[in-house]
Amino acid sequence: MTKIFKIGTRLSIVFLTLVILCSCVVAQNMTEDDWYRKGRELLAGMGRYDEAEKAFDKVIELNSSNALAWDGKGASLSRMGKYEEAVKAYDRTLELMSDDVFTAGIMQKKAKSLENLRRMDEAAEVNKEIVEIADKVINDWTNSSDLANLANAWQFKGDILIEQRRYEEAILAYDNATKVDPTNVLFWNSKAYTLGIELCRFNESLYAYNRALEINPSDGVALKGKAKILDLTGQHDEAIEVYEEALKSYDQIMAKNPKVKSGVTRGNLLLALGRYNESLKAYNSAVEMNPESYSALIGKGKALEALGRHxxxxxxxxxxxxxxxxVEETRLGRAGPRVIKGDVFRALGRYEDALLAYDEALELNPRYAGVWYYKGLALNALGRSSEANDAFDKAKTLGYNG
Structure with a gap:
């Protein structure tokens, strides 16, 4: 028996050694592109940022001038809270890049890291430079006959201003994009979302979504956005009809291209339609594809709650x-993630935590009508009825009628 055990142990050791040797050979044979792809995959998954950084370091060992690898390293460091190192990585990326659009994107990430370090003056200076880059791109295309790229340049500036929470200015940029190219659905959708969600200008938002749908009646983004605005303004029957259209649109896209991963979107639409069992199935499918997807997990929670599976x-x-x-760090200037967190805390009965999350969201965007209403619900649950009524009144003033 002892002899058999020793033979088995030796075989296990030999097998383990072979596995280690094979792994080393594979690692040695990996190219610069292989390591970069591995880094991007790891970066996409929650909690594996240290491994992602090591993968990008391997790229840099092979080619120290790979700007994309330095960018990936900066993102990995930022998500681990190592903002000083992230800033240095982004600075190295900027040294290696000359493309204006790419440069602006890296500078936005750098500005967020500086804000996390509470170096607000430096962040403000970087943000100013980003807008100057956008203006330069617009100027370059204004002096050419290429209207498509001029329109894209205005869209680019609008997106930059959104990141800086300068919503009114962003609308002006999107206006210019739609004037140069009134047939581009993306421009109308960007304008509609900003008007509706960020500025509570619901009628204008509906007009913009309708313009997008005149161009493409089956555009899923426009249909979903329009339904959301109708919901916010109390037009629930119309919202249901539009949600149904949006669901058909997404199902058609998935039928044509099975590789499209829209489980969360489909789950959200089914949830809005009250089809809870189907929405749960969609969320479960999304979780199978990405077990760490916060949006799929939280959507799943909502479906389960609606089904009474507390x-x-x-x-x-x-x-x-x-x-x-x-999630909050990667969307530093956006209220959305804080609203989601507040909703989850409220569902869990953690009303004080919900209030903190809603207040953070309102600090970023005081005109977010729905958040005032949700804040009122949390205050009511805490027995603070007078404050709750004030919050409900504020929501109504801003146009919320959900």
């Missing part, structure tokens, strides 16, 4: 909240 819902919510600070 304990399962609580688990899904808590799983969705893991590493949520990373």
């Amino acid at each position: 304990e399962e819902a609580i688990k899904a919510y808590n799983d969705g909240l893991k590493d949520f600070d990373i």
